[in-house]
Amino acid sequence: MFGGGAPVVVLNQNTKRESGRKVQLGNVTAAKTIADVIRTCLGPRSMLKMLMDPMGGIVMTNDGNAILREIMVEHPAAKSMIEIARTQDEEVGDGTTSVIILAGEIMSVAEQFLKQEMHPTVIISAYRQALEDLIEILREQVSVSVDTNDRQEMLKIVKSCVGTKFIRKWSDLACQIALDATQTVALEEGGRTEIDIKRYAKVEKIPGGTIEESEVLKGCMINKDVVHPKMKRKLTNPRILLLDCNLEYKKGESQTNLEITKEEDFMKILQLEEAYIQSICEDIISFKPDLVITEKGVSDLAQHFLVKAGITAIRRLRKSDNNRIARAVGATIVSRTDEIREEDIGTGCGLFEVKKIGEEYFTFITECKNPKACTILLRGASKDILSEVERNLQDAMNVARNVLVDPRLVPGGGAGEMALSCALNEKSKSITGVTQWPYRAVSRALEVIPRTLIQNCGANTIRTLTALRAKHATEGNTTWGIDGESGNLVDMKDYGVWEPFSVKAQTYKTAIETAILLLRIDDIVSGTKKQLDTQGAPQAPPAGGPEA
Known part of the structure; x- marks a missing residue:
């Protein structure tokens, strides 16, 4: 002992x-x-x-x-x-x-x-x-x-951070982008300023074009297209509904068995599915939204009902993107269609538009009245350049955030x-x-x-x-x-x-x-454990001596 x-x-x-x-x-x-x-x-x-x-x-x-x-x-x-x-x-x-x-x-x-x-x-x-x-x-x-309301003074501060980076050639543009993005996502809560850049100031990199074409959007941009070709691709002042649920019939898990004996039973099951889809679509249509965005799927039948009602839909959005759109347009994300209320509908967006850039379609939700989230659209020659520009911009935005939170230099x-x-x-x-x-x-x-x-x-x-x-x-x-x-x-x-x-x-x-x-x-x-070979004896180190 x-x-x-x-x-x-x-x-x-x-x-x-x-x-x-x-x-x-x-x-x-x-x-x-x-x-x-x-x-x-x-x-x-x-x-x-x-x-x-x-x-x-x-x-x-x-x-x-x-x-x-x-x-x-x-x-x-x-x-x-x-x-x-x-x-x-x-x-x-x-x-x-x-x-x-x-x-x-x-x-x-x-x-x-x-x-x-x-x-x-x-x-x-x-x-x-x-x-x-x-x-x-x-x-x-x-x-x-420092006076944080003096824009010129703030730009000077951000410029000193960008001056040592790759983007110093475009420092004026970079400083304006960083300052605009940071001030957009600033939220006053209980007497203190909360600025969450990582979550609400998203950088979207699209190779092509020149760096001068980069900008801060007053709203959000996502790499998505509408789900049905007949849906509208441009809306002004749309009513936006954000969902976190499927607009399709939820199939049972693998252990669910259905035994069908008559042909009419099969038709009955299809009718049940159709009735369910119709009921959830009617829940949505009753609030007259112009645009429905969901994080899950939208079935063909749901698309049919939405097109008939003149509603545009976008599906399979990331959770983080949905949160940003909610902040930008003043909407609340709803988890079930029967729980939708009038105040959940977002009306803060001025323009919804789907544009084709290069080979891909991008959805723009811009001209928001009071966006508390934004997307920074970066253009540039190649992915490597855009990645470096993004790293530099993150540093610049952090500088702006630090000064806004503690205004001393x-x-x-x-x-x-x-x-x-x-x-x-x-x-x-x-x-x-x-x-x-x-x-x-x-x-x-x-x-x-x-x-x-x-x-x-x-x-x-x-x-x-x-x-x-x-x-x-x-x-x-x-x-x-x-x-x-x-x-x-x-x-x-x-x-x-x-x-x-x-x-x-x-x-x-x-x-x-x-x-x-x-x-x-x-x-x-x-x-350190010694390596054992197949016989259980310790192995000798390799001929070149121990590894560096």
Whole structure:
């Protein structure tokens, strides 16, 4: 019996164990390696990465999250780094590249302290204090509030996000699309703004045409055609009924048996089916809708009754598309035809039209009076280009959403980081004891963002960074940063590059907290099963040595 209830780790010949300083330094190296992979993806002069997936598909992008999603890594610390890019993307939708570079640098500056035998707990407490001070300084001294009703100001903010992406050539159009889409789906509820871009701002990609033809529709577009050729393909101010039920006779399951002895019985069954279809169609027709959209099927007989009543029908719609149409036209989705009420009918649509684009038919439900959902129609040369444009637009919409939810801005181009670096460096002088060194190291690590921007546009790193540090040492110069195109120093107030406060705050929190988490690890234990061959004996490793 073991006393004290302590956990017992059984180490057999198959269990690998690494511990202590070796693990911590290994984690630092892994974090640095992941950061180095996407270091060149920061800023307007960023490089693209070409990724090949196992199915042979190719993705070309400079979006940190998209790149890290495709990378396969073995090291557990490297997996944690990839996870933070995903967290950042889900939380605020932007800053995925910055958060990885910053987390890698914060891990990197801890390396010298670990080599000097400083205990990780001391480093962690300094990092925690630095994070608290950093967020406070960012809110009180560096950030400025913004008027979300000023359209020009909002477009400038979104433009600073799009400026580093593939679509910067069409940045004016992209910014307008992103801002219009975000403002369309904004919903005021109980004194707070709720903006659900993923669900209600759908991006539809149609290859062909030019990017200039892309637009935000005041309503929805779906890749469907009417179910019967005699149905109308254009309606103005239609009454729209949305259903979540079959307009066909529901056949019994496989265990249902019918025994027919006389010919009349068969006719009777057909009459029952026909009567059922007729009754559900009469339920619908009594409310005089012009357009019926259902998520399930519509039988030939139901089509016949609907055509006779002059009603257009569309079937087999996705649930998500149906929800969007409901928000856009002010309708309620009904699950049974005998439960339809007058208030369930949507009357907010101005125009229903079916158009043929290329080889396919598309249904447009547009000119809605107060749409709280929209479709972004993207046109472009090829699928690859459209996919990259869609990724860039998602980032731009997230920026607009973050500003609408928390209307505070931080100067971009590395200005915010440099201002925080100087403020933390100044504050570290008042800290006594050994913790001041890791605290000061955080301030040094923040300089990685302006430094990377300078490196990516090929300017002189040391000279430019020193000049920028000198600018920020002067009181009140918190808005000076790097012009990512040329590598020169510019005042972001005049240059017009701003970033949402929520993105920056989330970037610092995620980066520093991840570094804290990884520094607390002092043991990696992994149990690996040996492969057994058919005789049950362990197999020898392949001739080329163990796999990488």
